[in-house]
Amino acid sequence: MADNKKNPTQVEDTGHVWDGIRELNNPCPRWWLNSLYLSGLLVIVYFILYPSLPLVNDSTKGLLGWTQINEFKEDMAKVEEIRAPFENKLAAMSMEEILADQEMLNYAIGSSKVLYGDNCAACHGTGGAPAEGAGYPNLTDDDWLYGGSVNDIAMSIANGRAGTMPAHANLLTTEEVDQLVQFVIDSSNGVPTEAGLALYNAKGCFACHGADAKGVKAMGSANLTDKIWRFSGAEDQIRYSILHGVNDASDPETRVAVMPQWSEKMAIMIEARTYAIEEGEDPNEIDWDDELEGDEAERLTETEIKKLAVYVHQFGGGQ
Ligand code: HEC
Ligand code: HEC
Incomplete structure (x- = not known):
C-alpha cells in the first residue's frame, strides 16, 4: 500500500506525456491483485468439481457428480x-x-x-x-x-x-319478442307485469326457467329475476338470447355455452x-x-x- 502513496516525482512513468501531463506507472493495489489470483484459483477448483467443459454430446462430469436436473x-x-x-x-x-x-x-x-x-x-x-x-x-x-x-x-x-335453450326466432312474432324482452327486463327489476307473465307462460318459457322465472338448477336455465346476467342484460342482448337460444344446433347464430x-x-x-x-x-x-x-x-x-x-x-x- 505504502508504495502507492509515493510522491509522483519518485514514481516511474510510462514515458507518455500529453499536454505536460505525465502518465505514471503505479503498481496495482496488493488486495486487488490477490483477489484476482484467488478468483482464478476458484475457477480451477469449480472446473474440477462441477460439470464444465462442453463435449460433443455431453460435458465433463466434475468430481462431485452434481447436475442441475438431479438437484431439481x-x-x-x-x-x-x-x-x-x-x-x-x-x-x-x-x-x-x-x-x-x-x-x-x-x-x-x-x-x-x-x-x-x-x-x-x-x-x-x-x-x-x-x-x-x-x-x-x-x-x-x-x-x-x-x-x-x-x-x-x-x-x-x-x-x-351445456345448457340448451331453443332459438325462438321462428316461434314468436316480433311483438311477442318485444314483450318478452320487456318482461325479462321488468323481472330483473322486480316488477314483472301480469301480461308479461301470461305470455312467458303461454310461450313455454316457464317449462325451463320455472314458474317464478328464477331458473331451474337441473337444467342450468338462468335466473331471469336478478341482475346477474349469464350473457348480458342489455336489451339487444336479451333479444338475441331469445331469438337464437343457447347451444341450439339448428340456429347457426345460437349462443355457444359449453363447459x-x-x-x-x-x-x-x-x-x-x-x-x-x-x-x-x-x-x-x-x-x-x-x-x-x-x-x-x-x-x-x-x-x-x-x-x-x-x-x-x-x-x-x-x-
Ligand atoms: C372452454 C371453456 C371452459 C373451461 C376450460 C372451463 N369451463 Fe367451466 N364453464 C364453461 C361454460 C361455458 C360454463 C357454462 C355452461 C352453461 O352455460 O351451460 C361453465 C360452467 C362451470 C360451472 C357451473 C357454474 C354454475 O353457475 O353453475 C363450474 C362450477 C365451472 N364451470 C368450473 C370450472 C372449472 C373448475 C374448470 C377447470 C377445471 C372449468 N370450469 C373449465 C366454460 C369452461
Ligand atoms: C328448453 C329450455 C328453455 C326454454 C324453453 C327457454 N329457455 Fe331461456 N334459457 C335456458 C337455459 C338453459 C339458459 C341458460 C343457458 C346457459 O347459460 O347455458 C337460458 C337463458 C336465457 C336467457 C339469458 C339470460 C342471461 O342471464 O343472460 C334469457 C333472456 C332467456 N333464457 C329467456 C327465455 C325466454 C323469454 C323464454 C321463452 C320464450 C325462454 N328463455 C325459454 C333454457 C330455456
Whole structure:
C-alpha cells in the first residue's frame, strides 16, 4: 500500500506525456491483485468439481457428480414427501369433510391454484371472474346455474355442462319478442307485469326457467329475476338470447355455452353416491366394479376435481 502513496516525482512513468501531463506507472493495489489470483484459483477448483467443459454430446462430469436436473429431482422428491401425507389423506376424505377441516382446506386451496390456472382460468378468469362479456359464468358470485353446493360444483366440473335453450326466432312474432324482452327486463327489476307473465307462460318459457322465472338448477336455465346476467342484460342482448337460444344446433347464430367434461369416471361416481344417499343406502358400500367399466375418460383425477370443487366453492359464492 505504502508504495502507492509515493510522491509522483519518485514514481516511474510510462514515458507518455500529453499536454505536460505525465502518465505514471503505479503498481496495482496488493488486495486487488490477490483477489484476482484467488478468483482464478476458484475457477480451477469449480472446473474440477462441477460439470464444465462442453463435449460433443455431453460435458465433463466434475468430481462431485452434481447436475442441475438431479438437484431439481431431489427438491421435487422432498416436496412430494411433504405432500404425500396430505394427498393420501385428501384422497380418503369427502368434500364435506375437507370443507370442515381447516388444515386440509388450506392445503386443498393452496394446491388448487396451479390446477385452476392451468385448466380453468382461460375461460373463467383468474380467481373465477371472467372478462366482462366473455360468455363464461362468473364463479365468484352467489348465482349458480347448476347449484353451488360443493357436490353440484364437482358435478359441473366432472361431467361438464351445456345448457340448451331453443332459438325462438321462428316461434314468436316480433311483438311477442318485444314483450318478452320487456318482461325479462321488468323481472330483473322486480316488477314483472301480469301480461308479461301470461305470455312467458303461454310461450313455454316457464317449462325451463320455472314458474317464478328464477331458473331451474337441473337444467342450468338462468335466473331471469336478478341482475346477474349469464350473457348480458342489455336489451339487444336479451333479444338475441331469445331469438337464437343457447347451444341450439339448428340456429347457426345460437349462443355457444359449453363447459368441457373433466372426468367421466368422477361424474358416474358422484351420480352413484348421490343416488345411494337418496335411497338411504351407504355410499361406501357401492360396488364400483359394477358401476364403472374401467375405460372412462379422465382428464383430471378424482382428487384433483375434489380440490377444485372445494377451491371454487371458496371463491365466495359457495352454498
Ligand atoms: C372452454 C371453456 C371452459 C373451461 C376450460 C372451463 N369451463 Fe367451466 N364453464 C364453461 C361454460 C361455458 C360454463 C357454462 C355452461 C352453461 O352455460 O351451460 C361453465 C360452467 C362451470 C360451472 C357451473 C357454474 C354454475 O353457475 O353453475 C363450474 C362450477 C365451472 N364451470 C368450473 C370450472 C372449472 C373448475 C374448470 C377447470 C377445471 C372449468 N370450469 C373449465 C366454460 C369452461
Ligand atoms: C328448453 C329450455 C328453455 C326454454 C324453453 C327457454 N329457455 Fe331461456 N334459457 C335456458 C337455459 C338453459 C339458459 C341458460 C343457458 C346457459 O347459460 O347455458 C337460458 C337463458 C336465457 C336467457 C339469458 C339470460 C342471461 O342471464 O343472460 C334469457 C333472456 C332467456 N333464457 C329467456 C327465455 C325466454 C323469454 C323464454 C321463452 C320464450 C325462454 N328463455 C325459454 C333454457 C330455456
